[in-house]
Amino acid sequence: MAGPAGRPDNEALLARGVTMRTVYLDSVRKDRATVQHAEWLTGLGCEVRTAPALPLRMLALRRPPTGAIGGKSGAGWVI
Incomplete structure (x- = not known):
C-alpha cells in the first residue's frame, strides 16, 4: 500500500516543519510493508493512527490559501 516512492516528498515536508497526520484503515496492520x-514516518515525527473505517480520501491544508482535495473524482473544496 505505502512505500518508498513517497519518501522524498514526505521527508521534504517534515524537514520544512509541516505537521503530518496520517490515518490508515485498521487492515494495514496486516501488511508488513x-x-x-508507518514506523518510518513516526520516526520522522509524523503521527500515524488507524481506524476501522475512513471517509473518502482528503488532504487538508492549514495555511492560506487553505483548501481540501477529495471526493471520488478528485474534486476540491475551498474551506
Whole structure:
C-alpha cells in the first residue's frame, strides 16, 4: 500500500516543519510493508493512527490559501 516512492516528498515536508497526520484503515496492520512505512514516518515525527473505517480520501491544508482535495473524482473544496 505505502512505500518508498513517497519518501522524498514526505521527508521534504517534515524537514520544512509541516505537521503530518496520517490515518490508515485498521487492515494495514496486516501488511508488513505498510507497517514498516508507518514506523518510518513516526520516526520522522509524523503521527500515524488507524481506524476501522475512513471517509473518502482528503488532504487538508492549514495555511492560506487553505483548501481540501477529495471526493471520488478528485474534486476540491475551498474551506
